[in-house]
Amino acid sequence: GAGVSQTPSNKVTEKGKYVELRCDPISGHTALYWYRQSLGQGPEFLIYFQGTGAADDSGLPNDRFFAVRPEGSVSTLKIQRTERGDSAVYLCASSLSPSETQYFGPGTRLLVL
Template identity: 95%
Template sequence: GAGVSQTPSNKVTEKGKYVELRCDPISGHTALYWYRQSLGQGPEFLIYFQGTGAADDSGLPNDRFFAVRPEGSVSTLKIQRTERGDSAMYLCASSSDSGGTQYFGPGTRLLVL
């Protein structure tokens, strides 16, 4: 079956602009995670959804970052007033339940000029 997909694969934007990154989890997976990976670092947790609700958003760096999962499937990570420091690879993962194996998407590479 299809794995986790993320769109776009690359996004270039200008400082101050708004961006949306999309994640399609594996069908039937109730848990969905967002991570951010900067160059030379491991992925850093941003937010975790169980169903439609954000169960843990402690990793979001500030209030410019927001994520939704309105129907418990697709999720969108939204970044307002982007800054150059937001440039990174954004990874999405899903699992069948909160303790299950996380399956990762290919990521969206964001570049803020």
């Protein structure tokens, strides 16, 4: 079956702009996670959804970052007033339940100029 998909694969924007990154999890997976991976680093946790609700958003760096999952499937990560330091690969993962294996998407590479 289809794996986790993310769009766009690449996004270039200017400092101060607003961006939205989309994640389509594996069908039936109730748990969804967002990570950020900066160059030379491992994935860094941002937020976890169980169903429609954000069960843990402790990894969001500041209030410019926000994520939604209104119908418990697709999720959107939203970044306001982007800064050059936001440049990174944003990874999405989903799992059948919180204790099951996380399956990762290909990531969205964000570049803020």
